[in-house]
Amino acid sequence: xxxxxxxxxxxxxxxxxxxxxxxxxxxxxxxxxxxxxxxxxxxxxxxxxxxxxxxxxxxxxxxxxxxxxxxxxxxxxxxxxxxxxxxxxxxxxxxxxxxxxxxxxxxxxxxxxxxxxxxxxxxxxx
Numbered sequence: 544x545x546x547x548x549x550x551x552x553x554x555x556x557x558x559x560x561x562x563x564x565x566x567x568x569x570x571x572x573x574x575x576x577x578x579x580x581x582x583x584x585x586x587x588x589x590x591x592x593x594x595x596x597x598x599x600x601x602x603x604x605x606x607x608x609x610x611x612x613x614x615x616x617x618x619x620x621x622x623x624x625x626x627x628x629x630x631x632x633x634x635x636x637x638x639x640x641x642x643x644x645x646x647x648x649x650x651x652x653x654x655x656x657x658x659x660x661x662x663x664x665x666x667x668x669x
Contacts, residue, residue, distance in 0.1 A: 544569065544643075544657075544658060545567040545568060545569035545571070545572060545575060545620075545641055545658055546567070546568040546569065546658070547565050547566070547567055547568075547639050547640075547641060547658060547659065547660035548565070548566045548568075548660055548661065549563060549564065549565050549637065549638065549639055549660040549661065549662060549663040550563070550564050550565075550566070550663060551563040551564045551663060552636075552637060552663030552664045552665045552666075553664075553665070553666070554666045554667075554668065555629055555665075555666070555667055555668070556667070556668050557629060557630055557631055557667055557668065557669050558628060558629065559629050559667075560625070560626060560627045560628075560629065561626045561629065561665060562623060562624070562625050562626070563579070563623065563624040563626065563637055563639075563663060563665070564621055564622070564623055565577070565579075565621065565622040565623070565624075565639030565660055566619075566620065566621050567620045567621065567622065567641070568620070569620070571643065572615075572617060572620040573596060573617050574596055574643050574644055575596050575641040575642065575643050575644075575645075575658075576593065576594070576595050576596045576597075576641070576642050576643075576644075576645040576646070576650060577593070577594050577596070577613075577615060577622045577639060577640070577641050578590065578591070578592065578593040578594070578613075578639070578640045578641075578642075578650060578651075578656060579591040579592045579593075579613060579622075579624045579637060579638070579639055579640075580637070580638045580639075580640060580653055581633075581635035581636065581637045581638065581665075582635055582636050582638070582662075583632075583634060583635040583636075586635075588653050589604065589635070590604050590650075590651035590652070590653070591603070591604055591607055591611065591624070591637070592604070592607065592611055592613035592624060593613070593650040593651065594613045594614070594615055594622070595645075595646065595650075596643075596644070596645070596646075597646050601613050602650065602651070604651075606632070607626075607633075610626065610627050610628045610629075611624060611625065611626050611627070612624070612625040612627075613625075622639055624637065624639075626665070629665075629667045630667060631667045631668070631669045632667075633665060633667050634665060634666050634667050635664075635665060636662040636663065636664050636665075637662060637663050637664075637665055638659055638660055638661075638662045639659070639660045640653065640656035640658065640659050640660070641656060641657070641658040641659075642655055642656045642657060642658070
């Protein structure tokens with residue numbers, strides 16, 4: 544089972560960009576479907592993006608489509624989330640999550656992921 548550590552969060556002005564990283568410790572990173580979730584204060588956990596291990600397909604929450612890009616570097620065992628045109632509503636703690644061999648359709652549900660990072664804070668000022 545992989546262990547996940549996020550980094551790259553911080554404070555940015557609206558319209559700016561950040562790139563989050565999620566380093567995975569483990570030898571089988573390539574067999575994990577990887578996702579990003581976020582949680583803002585007083586709000587529920589929210590799906591952000593997913594990247595399938597088997598075909599590289601991606602999907603995004605409507606709120607971030609066209610602004611965020613999820614990618615992975617299998618040589619570095621690292622997942623990324625490039626966040627552009629940031630808005631104050633993007634302020635949240637961002638988590639990466641993993642599920643080995645997952646190919647189902649419920650990838651936007653946090654309950655299907657069995658490994659999570661500790662989270663990294665992203666704050667977007669107006």
